[in-house]
Amino acid sequence: MSMVHLLLALVGAPFLLGVINRTKAVLAGRVGQPLLQGYFDLWKLLHKGAVYSRTTTWIFRAGPIVGLAAVLTALVLLPLGNAPALLAFPGDLVLLAYLLGLARFFTVAAALDTGSSFEGMGASREAFFSALAEPALLLGLATLVRETGQLSLSAVYANLTAGVWANGGLSLTLVSVALVVLLLAENCRIPVDDPNTHLELTMIHEVMVLDHGGPDFAFILYAAALKLWLFSALLVGIVVPVRSGVFIVDTAVAILGLLATAVLVGLVESMMARLRLVRVPQLLVGATALAALALVLEKQGGLP
């Protein structure tokens, strides 16, 4: 059962990107890219050769690999709604967060390896913003742990029924809002980062991987798609508390939720402009504050 939705994630992640782009195109009055463009890009890149800079060392070549491996391992720990993850144990949410941190370390190191000011710029900003985003993720997941009384992500999400929403709806709403902000921040979406900009001065994630090409870049794009799937699954598991017990129904609802999240991201990207970089820390601290408030409000019996 868990293998099925792991395979779904592996196959379906680039499709989410396609949905986001199609939403943005529809709202802008364009026809836009094909829905399967993500797959075409990966196919093209996997068939190319590679060019490596003479400045770089093995760290540059290891960055995309460690990044993708870390996100894949995080997917092994990720439940989808009612279906448990492949591996579940108490405290696995901490491991999930820190695996994403491992991917970040090597991406930043690979960026600094090029010896270029563009990558350094992106690396510097990414280090700052992700440091501020870490507490939000862990506090949000800790709130879910407290809310359901379970210690493992799979058990937490399996127990997030409508009853739990009735009991602690305020906390869960705050956590959802924090997770939405985190989703936008960690997956380089507007308002934190613009995935379509060509100006290095405004990039964060795009510019860190500027020098990669060929199969390396394919790994990076695929890892980014998987990370989007991961955060969307975390969000959908909270917001859509359908736990019918029938595998087909739960999975179908979860997939619909993921597609809805992608459409939501496309809407946000079309309706907002990017925030000034000095405002991004304020947004992230706001998300952390919401998650902290959610954790404090969560006590046995809900609100005081």
Added chain:
Amino acid sequence: MTLLLVALAIMLAGGVLALASVSSSRLATAFGVLGALAGSAIGLVPVVQVLTAGTTIALHLPWNVPYGSFAVTLDPLSALFVLPILVLTALAAVYGAPYLLAHAEHRTLGPAWFFYNLLTASMVLVAIAANGVLFLVAWEVMSLSSFFLVTFDDEKASVREAGWTYLVATHLGTAFLLVLFVVLGRQAGTLDFDAIATQGVLPGTANLCFLLALIGFGTKAGFIPLHVWLPEAHPAAPSHVSAVMSGVMIKTGIYGLVRTLTFLGTPAYWWAWLLIAVGLTSGILGIVMALAQKDLKRLLAYSSVENIGIIGLGLGAGLLGLNEGQPAVAVLGFAGALFHVVNHAIFKGMLFLGAGAVLNATGTGEINKQGGLMKRMPWEATAFLIGAVSICGLPPFNGFAGEFLIYLSTFNEELARTMDVAVPALAVIAGLALIGGLALACFTKAFGIIFLGEPRSDSAASAQPAPALMRGPMIVLAILCPLVGMMSPLLIPALASAVQVIGGPNVRLAASQLSGATSVLTSVVVTTSILIGLVIALALLRRMLLANRSVRASETWGCGYVRPTVRMQYTGTSFSQPLTDWFQPIVQGTKTEPVIAEYFPQGAALAVKPREVWRERLYAPLFTGFGVCLGKLRWLQHGRAQLYVLYIALTMLFLLIWYLGISA
């Protein structure tokens, strides 16, 4: 126990022989290193025995000192602290041999090795002492020998200054320890730790003792605001001494605090709050200050403050559990803190040895002058990378396991019952997460700017790899990091027996509480094995894909710039600039910006300097004010011998009256 004492004797003998060989520095080094290695190897035998079996060995000999006895006890808690002491000092001694021999032309090395072995022996004695007087004597010897080691390069004024700061700070801390032992001794009538522990302490006295211990031992450990000596002393010392000081000497402060906790019975609620607050402050402020530093060793020193903060958070969580009567929380919190003590010794020692290699190769420790050292020193760079990834607490290395246990302790649902416990638990989770994120920023800066990219100065461009004796210990420590990480489930029994000592009767069967932790850590190891497998698989996949395709080398894409220069790279200061600007209230750095007025400016300069906030804003005014007040008493020192004799006579008269008055 005799084996351990024999080991200490061998170390001291090696040191004395080194001191005696005045003529040849090589002979002195040989004696010193061999004494350290032999002593550590022999000393490890009883330590490992105690840790695996969970037993306690003790020795009690009388000593002709008031209230003193030569009582030494090696219980699992002491053994857990002695283990990293022996291992790290042995490896650092091997590293220090070629490091110091490079300085051999203009000074003799005998004293350096004598004090090094004396430092090791006194640290072990601090950890096993079971009598207050013996403890204080060993503590003082530890402080003095490390002072002499810190001031090895004493022709530099900055080193002398750092030495004085360190000496004053450690003695101020020891003053509080004196008061602590006096209070404990008056209560129990003796200074033997066993007697004090069994007799217990009254609650009012317990609060006072906790505060005294926190300040006294906290000065050695490096809690903020008692940390001001750390960023001065650690960079000033030779690198192998910095590794020992940062890796194990500051942990003796943690040991003292934990041992005092075993005397004080069930902790009060505010103890846990205070320790969590101190841990949070030290952790966050420490790592932010580390980000602002431009010298690698100062950065690592501030990072030690941060890690002591993490240990403080773990201890606070454990105390919270003890206070609430939740053994599961207490055991996990203490286990995480103690595990972090061992882990930090490994990777911080590794990082300082790496800093020494960089210093050796390029002649400067300034981060902004390095670059591209990975190509010139690949082994040292990879070892430094492993240390950097470990200190950020990332899987699959050992840093993750310790922090994971602390997280697990705070997730316990018993901590959600009331606001009283929910808020500290929240503080621990948020604090650990923020500290981890900032540590990632700090160590990507340290590793990336120094070892990656292009060399930013000629000295970096012409760097040579370190000699084999310096590389060897670094590689051993670098192998230990993932090894300890993957073997963490096997180390739980040793941690359990140590935690049992802390918890005492309040924590029944710590081993059974931690058995759950063993299975959890095993799952973590399984997951990280999957990670490693995926890394290897993806690497092979890429090799397969690129097998028959063109793989070229070229310049880094510069967006069309035809003449990229090395100066266009990011420096360490620019990398951390968003963070240090945002945390300006903490860092309070000074920035002199250029004022460009003309259309074709010829040149401009920008200077960014971090500031020692606590030292300048708190201690300097305090000590200056103290000096001014005492200066008002200068009229007492007039230089006339007759009046000085009168002072002595008056004092003796006063004492006689007081003594007779009391005895009457």
